[in-house]
Amino acid sequence: MSIAANISAIKKEIGTSNVKLIAVSKTKPVESILEAYEAGHRLFGENMVQELVEKYEKLPKDIEWHLIGHLQTNKVKYIAPFINLIHSVDSLKLIQEINKQALKNNRIIDCLLQLEIADEETKFGMDMAEAIDFLRSNEFQELKNVRICGVMGIATLTDNPKMTEEEFYELKTFFNGIKDTFFRKDPAFKEVSMGMSGDYKLAIAKGSTLIRLGSTIFGGRQLKAK
């Protein structure tokens, strides 16, 4: 199927629910993104800063760009002028830098806290106790140019759906808990970013609001030699 047909099939599946589709275009050429754009899609995700900036410069400016991959502090400045949502905030040091660059650009940058839900050492993210310390800290509360809009997690790569379900359930439950404790009066705190090509149906069933789909839309990716 074409990129446009894939997107329309997924949107049909999502139906009128509260779930937004992020087309993850990492490693894919701008032509593929334009194909999705011409089919009416505006929300794209990338995981590498340099690739994201190059694509941003070449593509129409009404695209909403999300950074879904790990972000190094020294690269925040490149995306601060235009990024719509950073999914991968995992330290105080990083969000302080995002705040600083947002201020320079006279913006408020929306962010998600990345939580470690997978049973794998390789995944980035805070554990739940760290996230709570982070939210309680004076250093965080002083920041005026960032806004936390929810949480993000990447489930373990497994063919055991029970395990995936439990990880999504855990993330959604944690979201509910910190919403009650820290964001009760904040309608912007509403996003649960979970679900990729292999597990997005489970993620939606467990309360995802942002699914991040790459291969289902654009086809498989080749691993880049580095």
Ligand SMILES: *Cc1c(COP(=O)(O)O)cnc(C)c1O
């Ligand atoms: C690559 C990536 C995705 C999309 O993966 P697919 O399995 O191709 O859908 C989603 N989230 C993150 C964080 C990614 O790095």
